[in-house]
Amino acid sequence: DHFGLTNFGVNLTELAPGSASALSHFHTKQDEFIYILDGTPTLMLGDKEYLLNPGDFCGFKAGTEVGHQLVNKSQKPVRYLEIGDRLPGDFPVYPNDDLKFTYGETGAWVMTHKNGKPY
Secondary structure (H helix, E strand, O other), rough: OOOOOOEEEEEEEEEEEEEEEOOOOEEEEOOOOEEEEEEOOEEEOOOEEEEEOOOOEEEEOOOOOOOEEEOOOOOOOEEEEEEEOOOOOOOEOOEEEEEEEEEEOOOOEEEEEEOOOOO
């Protein structure tokens, strides 16, 4: 955002020991890419786990319907870059949780149960 980029975004993310990047999710339209800078996070990809190290990278193609998240099971912080595009109409899907995000009429995100019932 600082540079006014509209086609993709880059975030520097730090995970404290015992924390996770997000709920397991995939995107409908957004491709994502991560690059590990420091630490040893565990990539949860569907029902599989992969230990990552500095210099490792992984991409997540939009619409694959395989959830992903990073979990820091170590005792040291993890730092990584996450890069994603900003295609309009994208939304995350949470295969393991009763959670749905959609754009409301005002353009803000609305969080509901998967059946549309508000929390």
